[in-house]
Amino acid sequence: xxxxxxxxxxxxxxxxxxxxxxxxxxxxxxxxxxxxxxxxxxxxxxxxxxxxxxxxxxxxxxxxxxxxxxxxxxxxxxxxxxxxxxxxxxxxxxxxxxxxxxxxxxxxxxxxxxxxxxxxxxxxxxxxxxxxxxxxxxxxxxxxxxxxxxxxxxxxxxxxxxxxxxxxxxxxxxxxxxxxxxxxxxxxxxxxxxxxxxxxxxxxxxxxxxxxxxxxxxxxxxxxxxxxxxxxxxxxxxxxxxxxxxxxxxxxxxxxxxxxxxxxxxxxxxxxxxxxxxxxxxxxxxxxxxxxxxxxxxxxxxxxxxxxxxxxxxxxxxxxxxxxxxxxxxxxxxxxxxxxxxxxxxxxxxxxxxxxxxxxxxxxxxxxx
Amino acid sequence: xxxxxxxxxxxxxxxxxxxxxxxxxxxxxxxxxxxxxxxxxxxxxxxxxxxxxxxxxxxxxxxxxxxxxxxxxxxxxxxxxxxxxxxxxxxxxxxxxxxxxxxxxxxxxxxxxxxxxxxxxxxxxxxxxxxxxxxxxxxxxxxxxxxxxxxxxxxxxxxxxxxxxxxxxxxxxxxxxxxxxxxxxxxxxxxxxxxxxxxxxxxxxxxxxxxxxxxxxxxxxxxxxxxxxxxxxxxxxxxxxxxxxxxxxxxxxxxxxxxxxxxxxxxxxxxxxxxxxxxxxxxxxxxxxxxxxxxxxxxxxxxxxxxxxxxxxxxxxxxxxxxxxxxxxxxxxxxxxxxxxxxxxxxxxxxxxxxxxxxxxxxxxxxxxxxxxxxxxxxxxxxxxxxx
Numbered sequence: 151x152x153x154x155x156x157x158x159x160x161x162x163x164x165x166x167x168x169x170x171x172x173x174x175x176x177x178x179x180x181x182x183x184x185x186x187x188x189x190x191x192x193x194x195x196x197x198x199x200x201x202x203x204x205x206x207x208x209x210x211x212x213x214x215x216x217x218x219x220x221x222x223x224x225x226x227x228x229x230x231x232x233x234x235x236x237x238x239x240x241x242x243x244x245x246x247x248x249x250x251x252x253x254x255x256x257x258x259x260x261x262x263x264x265x266x267x268x269x270x271x272x273x274x275x276x277x278x279x280x281x282x283x284x285x286x287x288x289x290x291x292x293x294x295x296x297x298x299x300x301x302x303x304x305x306x307x308x309x310x311x312x313x314x315x316x317x318x319x320x321x322x323x324x325x326x327x328x329x330x331x332x333x334x335x336x337x338x339x340x341x342x343x344x345x346x347x348x349x350x351x352x353x354x355x356x357x358x359x360x361x362x363x364x365x366x367x368x369x370x371x372x373x374x375x376x377x378x379x380x381x382x383x384x385x386x387x388x389x390x391x392x393x394x395x396x397x398x399x400x401x402x403x404x405x406x407x408x409x410x411x412x413x414x415x416x417x418x419x420x421x422x423x424x425x426x427x428x429x430x431x432x433x434x435x436x437x438x439x440x441x442x443x444x445x446x447x448x449x450x451x452x453x454x455x456x457x458x459x460x461x462x463x464x465x466x467x468x469x470x471x472x473x474x475x476x477x478x479x480x481x482x483x484x485x486x487x488x489x490x491x492x493x494x495x496x497x498x499x500x501x502x503x504x505x506x507x508x509x510x511x512x513x514x515x516x517x518x519x
Numbered sequence: 520x521x522x523x524x525x526x527x528x529x530x531x532x533x534x535x536x537x538x539x540x541x542x543x544x545x546x547x548x549x550x551x552x553x554x555x556x557x558x559x560x561x562x563x564x565x566x567x568x569x570x571x572x573x574x575x576x577x578x579x580x581x582x583x584x585x586x587x588x589x590x591x592x593x594x595x596x597x598x599x600x601x602x603x604x605x606x607x608x609x610x611x612x613x614x615x616x617x618x619x620x621x622x623x624x625x626x627x628x629x630x631x632x633x634x635x636x637x638x639x640x641x642x643x644x645x646x647x648x649x650x651x652x653x654x655x656x657x658x659x660x661x662x663x664x665x666x667x668x669x670x671x672x673x674x675x676x677x678x679x680x681x682x683x684x685x686x687x688x689x690x691x692x693x694x695x696x697x698x699x700x701x702x703x704x705x706x707x708x709x710x711x712x713x714x715x716x717x718x719x720x721x722x723x724x725x726x727x728x729x730x731x732x733x734x735x736x737x738x739x740x741x742x743x744x745x746x747x748x749x750x751x752x753x754x755x756x757x758x759x760x761x762x763x764x765x766x767x768x769x770x771x772x773x774x775x776x777x778x779x780x781x782x783x784x785x786x787x788x789x790x791x792x793x794x795x796x797x798x799x800x801x802x803x804x805x806x807x808x809x810x811x812x813x814x815x816x817x818x819x820x821x822x823x824x825x826x827x828x829x830x831x832x833x834x835x836x837x838x839x840x841x842x843x844x845x846x847x848x849x850x851x852x853x854x855x856x857x858x859x860x861x862x863x864x865x866x867x868x869x870x871x872x873x874x875x876x877x878x879x880x881x882x883x884x885x886x887x888x889x890x891x892x893x894x895x896x897x898x899x900x901x902x903x904x905x906x907x
Contacts, residue, residue, distance in 0.1 A: 152651045152671040152701070154621035155529050159548040159569045159606050161703040162531040162539055164655060164667045171532040171540065179528045200528045233528045247523035248602050277521055281533045296533040298521055326525065329533025399601060 153230040168202060168230055174291065174330045175203045176462055179232070181242055182452075183253065184514040185267060185304040185322035186501030190444030191215065192315060193501045194265060194308060196253055197452040198242050200232045201462045208461060208468075209237035211255045212451035213263050215310055217477040220263040221451035222255060225465030238469050239264075248275055248300065249398070251324070257309065261471040264309045267317060269324060271302030273362040276355075276393035276403050281329060283382040284347055292347060295329035299364040301357035301513075322501070323355035323364075323514040345371055346386035349519075352411055353496065354427070356439075356504050356513025363437070363513075365392030365409045365429060379407040394431055405432040413441070420486050420519045421446065422500050438507060441515065443500040446476070448485035449516070454496055457489055522604035537571065537604050543705045544572045545666070545845065550609065550616055552627060554641055554677045554690075554697030555879035557890050559825025560585070561688060562879050563639055563681060565627060566836045567609050567616055569597070570845050577843060578611040579836030580629060582637050584683045586828050586861040589635045590835030592843055594852040612853060622649055622673065623777075625699060631682065634855035641679040641690060643699055647743035649673045650772040650783055654762035656747070658706065665764065668704035672745055674738050674774070675699070696890040698736040727751065730898045731794075733808075737820065737882050737891035744810060744818065744891075746771025746786055752901070759787035759813070773812055785813045794874055794897070794904055797827060800863045801906065803874040803895055822880040822893060828860035830876035834869045873897035873906050 155167035163171050170177045180199035186192065198209040210223040224238025235242040239256035250270045257264035277298035284293035304320035332347065348368040355364040370386045381391045392406030406429055413425035422443050429437040451474070453459045459470055475481055486497060497518040504513045524536035532540040539546050548571065553564035562583040569576045580591040593612040597605040609616040613630035623645045631638035651671035658666030676692035729751050737744040747761055748769045756767030771786030788811040797804045803824055810818040824830070835858065837843030858869055870876055874895045882889040899906040 152622065152649050156671065156701060157618050157621035157625075159550065159567075159609070159703070160524055160529065160536055161548050162534070162536060163541065164546075164669055164703060164705055165531065166651075166669060167529055167531065169531065179530050181528075235528060244526045247526045248521075275521055277535075294533050296530075296535065298525070328530040 155233060168228075168232060170202050172330075173203065175201075176330050176332075177201060177203045178331055178462065179328040181235075181324065181326050183269060183322060183324035184447065184499050184501065185269065185317070185320045186445055186512065186514070187317060187320050188444075188503075188512060190501065192308060192317070192320075193445040193447050193499075194267065194317075194320075195447045195449070195452060195499055196240070196242070197454070198235060198237060198240065199461055200228060202228065202232055204462055204464050205229070206462065206464045206466070207232070207237050208453060208459070208465065209240040209242075210452040210459070211240060211263065211265065212447050212449075213265070213308060213310060214445050214447045214476065215308075215315075217475065219448060219451055219474040219476050220310060221470070221472045221474065222261055222263060223453055223456075223459050223468070223470040225459075225468035227464070227466040262311045262473055265307065267304050267306035267308070267320075269302050269304045269322070271300045271324075272397055273301060273357065274395040274398055274400070274403060275300045276362060276364040276395045278391050279380050279405060280382045284332070284344075284384040291330055292332040292344065293330060295327050295331050297325060297327035299323055299325045299355045301355055301362040301364075321357065321512045325355070344384075346384055348389070351496070351516070351518040352409070352413075352427075353516040354439075354513050356502070356511055358504065358506060358509040358511030360506075360509050361394060361396045363392065363394045363406075363429070365390065365406050365427070367409045367411065379405060392429070394437075406430065407432055415519070418483065418486060420517070421482075421498060422502075422515060422517060439513075440505045441513070442503040442505075443515070444503055445501045447499040447501075448474070448476070448482070449496050449499055450485050455488060520599065521602070522599065523602045524604050524606070537599075537606060539571045541705070542572055544570070545705045546570065546572050546703075547706050547845065548606070548703040550625075550699065550701060552625075552643065552697065552699035553831065553877060553892055554643065554695050555825070555829070555890060555892065556688065557694050557696060557825070559829040559879055561681060561683065562829060562831050562877075563641065564831050564836070564877065565614065565616075565629075567611075568844060569606055571597070571606065573845060573847055575845065575847055576605065576609070576611055577837065578614045579843065580614060581831045581833070581835040582635070582639075582681075582683055583828070583831050583860070586859065587684075588832060588835055588858040588860055589637060589683075589855075590857060591633055591635065591855050592835075592837050592840070592853065594843070594846075594848045596847075596850045612851075634853075635857070637681075637683045639679065639681040641677055641681070641695075643673075643675040643677050643697065644692070645673050645675045645777055647674040647738060647774045648777055648779070648783060650745045650774050652747065652761055652770050653785060654760045654770070656761040657764045666704060666706045668702050668706055670700065670702040672698055672700040672736060674736050674743050674745070696738055698892055728898060729754075729900055731792075731901070732894070732896045734894040735891055737889060739882070739884060739887040739889035741776065742884070742887070743774045744771065744786070744820065745774065746789075746810065748789070752903075759785060771810060773810075773818070786810045786818075787813050790817075791819070794895075796874060796904070800866075801873040801875070802827070802863065802866075803830065803876065803878050803893070806893070806895075818884060821883040822891065825879045825881055829879040830860070832858060832870040832876045873899065873901065873904075
């Protein structure tokens with residue numbers, strides 16, 4: 151039936167706007183962001199997703215501060231309002247497309263955190279060169295996702311257990327993606343993931359004085375060679391995509407054609423300790439990035455692989471809040487354990503300081519190993 | 520390429536909104552309206568098709584004033600301006616349209632800087648709850664590539680002003696009623712005829728000998744009716760759906776004022792149909808029909824054209840034109856013409872079928888009197904009405 155969105159000439163298929171292409175219940179239209187303070191004392195990450203096929207929407211915020219991670223999550227039913235970006239106490243407002251957004255988590259009883267942050271970007275968005283696609287498991291489409299990322303700065307405040315922390319000049323990244331994704335959804339018994347889909351995922355979006363950069367590298371088990379400058383290859387080769395972008399209106403982004411990481415990890419082999427990434431761009435230029443993690447958010451807090459808050463699944467009225475001691479090794483091991491059994495390339499989010507031979511800045515690195 | 524639209528949570532495919540993943544060049548997203556002076560002195564209507572895969576936006580304007588139909592047809596390419604998408608910037612030459620409040624209010628304007636010097640600024644406030652076809656319309660064409668068209672319509676009352684032929688008409692909710700509709704489709708537009716083999720009964724709606732097409736929006740103060748009929752009298756027909764184009768099909772709805780708590784009732788059948796032509800012509804004069812809803816309730820309705828030439832003929836908007844509706848004509852194209860509606864001998868050039876056109880009619884339903892729109896045509900033989 152016609153809804154308000156149908157009154158605009160924005161259709162992509164011959165269906166009402168509340169419907170999407172195909173009948174895949176894992177269809178998602180999602181935003182994510184991660185903002186850190188440059189002293190590493192505070193990191194904030196957020197997620198909001200709408201799942202038109204299950205008439206569901208959810209949102210979550212995680213805050214890392216003082217050896218703890220504070221998580222708040224909400225779910226609601228979608229009733230002809232898929233573009234109303236409000237779920238429980240979380241809202242995401244587009245103030246000026248590609249330039250300014252506002253994210254809020256309202257205070258509530260039983261919830262230790264709230265926030266109000268404005269995120270601004272002086273640089274262009276960086277989009278995938280084509281949809282991330284993967285269907286080589288012989289049964290179903292696993293992955294068919296469009297995505298773009300953007301870096302920027304944040305201002306506002308975060309309140310933790312009654313203490314309000316001003317955020318001034320925080321930096322970070324945001325991402326928008328839509329389509330069918332293999333992860334996060336935990337539709338029961340999704341099926342055996344194909345080995346070709348990859349065993350290691352490295353995602354980075356950062357900004358230095360020279361501009362913005364984004365890359366995503368997915369490696370298969372066994373490390374078959376063959377970076378292709380695209381994420382839509384499902385043969386089992388290593389896949390890399392990315393871009394380097396300048397200010398708004400400054401011309402097209404430059405594509406990244408390869409990214410070779412040399413990373414060091416903590417003893418669990420999953421958390422980043424440091425290292426470097428050598429990036430090759432479309433014009434043959436090379437860029438050496440040195441990474442130093444400043445803070446960490448475990449993405450289960452946002453619902454990515456969470457056993458009791460499964461993205462996509464219908465969960466009208468769900469409201470969850472938890473506080474996690476991230477100095478406890480057992481707790482961290484549990485956060486890193488992929489107990490859902492499903493593919494999750496974004497298990498850990500590190501807010502990092504980055505340096506190149508000519509510049510410095512900050513980046514958000516998302517890892518799954 | 521990303522645009523501002525991609526910031527929103529309304530994607531339908533894993534591609535940017537501006538990039539239709541289905542590359543069908545027939546994909547169209549369209550606004551359309553018709554507003555009618557309740558005394559029949561004038562009718563204004565326009566279509567606003569956007570063809571994302573061809574990168575084209577078109578606009579066809581028809582202004583009927585007295586016995587003259589003025590036509591304007593424009594086409595331009597879709598262009599990006601930074602992050603702005605042209606899909607939501609409906610401006611073509613001197614014409615604009617804007618959805619002010621979705622499903623509730625829309626504004627249409629025409630600047631006088633056009634070949635006929637006509638101008639208007641017209642805003643429709645929704646009066647009756649929108650109704651949508653229960654199923655997408657399956658248009659004619661081959662089974663390998665049928666046209667598919669979801670479609671909804673909104674009936675309302677208008678405000679604003681029209682200037683035509685040196686006269687100015689004040690437009691208000693009492694003297695101007697009408698409707699607008701929205702459709703988006705993989706549609707067999709005129710540009711694609713000839714690409715495809717002929718389908719059952721024609722290339723758009725089912726066509727053939729003995730066919731009646733009747734598409735109406737009918738408003739009263741407390742109730743409204745919408746229906747779409749392609750009927751071959753005496754032949755089988757699917758009732759309550761338009762999703763089949765092999766023969767007759769019929770869909771409709773009873774609707775209520777926007778704040779009325781009642782839900783729409785689907786109309787699934789009809790009976791007691793009669794149509795009368797103006798003497799010595801095949802021009803529409805009057806009609807009657809009894810609609811039957813899903814509960815079996817009957818609604819006997821009668822219609823009379825407001826004035827003998829209170830009809831728009833949509834060839835003026837580009838329908839049936841060999842170059843309009845989906846055809847690239849350069850970065851900018853415009854053309855105009857007009858029809859003398861008082862000279863029936865010329866109708867064969869722009870309105871060749873029986874009862875052909877979009878009529879403004881006075882309607883009666885019991886004691887109620889209202890205003891409506893009737894898009895109608897007939898193909899002989901229809902011997903019961905004297906057309907052999």
